[in-house]
Amino acid sequence: MSPQAGCRVSPEVCLYNIKYEDGSNTIGQMAKETMTLATTSGSVVTLKDIVFGCSHMSNAGTFTENIMGIIGVGRGPLSFVSQIAPYVGGNKFSHCLLPPQTDPKIESKIYFGNHSEVSGENVVSVPLVETENLDRAYGVIVKGITIGDKFIQFAPIGSSLQNSTMIIDSGTTITTIPQDFFDRIITHLKELLDPKSETSIVTIPGGHPCSFFCIKGTIPELNMSVHFEGDRKLQYTVQQMFMRDVVNDDRVCLKMLNTSDPMINQDVFGIYGSTLMENLLVGYDLDKNVVSFKPSNCIN
Structure with missing residues (x-):
């Protein structure tokens, strides 16, 4: 912000x-x-x-x-996290976001200070990086994504850039990625789908420049994982990567939007939105400058 x-x-x-x-x-x-x-x-x-x-x-x-x-949970001095740090034992917090189809009487959870740490088995911890023009944001370096047995590099083909920075932002619903990366992901997904499956690019109404990739048909169980700096890999299921289309419930859409702008904001190449954090315990330790992910059942 x-x-x-x-x-x-x-x-x-x-x-x-x-x-x-x-x-x-x-x-x-x-x-x-x-x-x-x-x-x-x-x-x-x-x-x-x-x-x-x-x-x-x-x-x-x-x-x-x-x-x-x-609730403002950014890096700035007026952030709720920064203000309450002296009271709760540290500049850290974590949240566990529920999928949208959950009973609305059940609430997502957020923890501050002591006991907000993410620990145990299957934890993926990633260094946070600063972004020059978004100094209150949480940046991570994303190397690419694996779908099936193929690794798809984040940076454009032939580019000297090997890593790219994305903002982790629970206030943004859908993950946004560069057009070139989006296109290469879609091309590979089509290769893995049943030929009878119907696919479409669905543009967001209202003149919005972004689009979804949607599928009408069966999606095979695929190995899907996001690769971060330092050989850290966060595993996803197909159910976590796709969502039911609210307009046509007989199709599902990838939880990523394309953008024709090669950089969201100067040195930032995308936004890691909240739908890719559902049923993950996500912890930010700002004293150690690390964000951690742990697969979880957020209802519990």
Whole structure:
């Protein structure tokens, strides 16, 4: 996100204007309040003088009428994570996001400070990298993706660039990748599908420049994994990589969008969205500058 804030009305009133990566924004007044959090032991922690924004105006973006606000968990000093770090035992947090078809009475979970660590078997830990023009974002270097037995490099064919930076952003729903990478993934997927399967490129309505790759037919069980810096590999199932089309429920779509812009923002080549984090415990340890992924049943 790109915050702009200043005390323009009077010395007692500070206004803010924040724009998010999906194009949504919020404008309002900054304030302080005492907040409380429940701990894993059942007790309550009281947090005094937490700075937050009281929105007076916002565009919808990907928000719905059921969403009351946003918890800021970026790197900045006004991030909720940064503000509460002295109270909860460290500058770290984790979340476990539920798939959209889950009973709405069951909530996704987010943990702060101590006991938010991601540990145990099958944990994939990846170094976080800074992005020059998005200093509050969490960047990771992605080398490519394996589908079946073929590794598909992130960087364009013939490019000297071997790695590419993506932002991990739970506030962006769908992962966005460069057009060339998207095209090579789709080409290989078509080679693995039943010839009777119907495939289509579905453009998002409203003049949006991005498109989905959708399939009407059976998708074989494939080995699918994302490769990060340092030979770290995060395994996915077909069910985790594809989602049911909300318009035509007889087809499924890859949870990735293409973009014709080779770079999302200067040195950033894509956004790793929340649908690729469903049923994963994702932990950010900002003291160690590491993000960790662990396959999990987020209902439990």
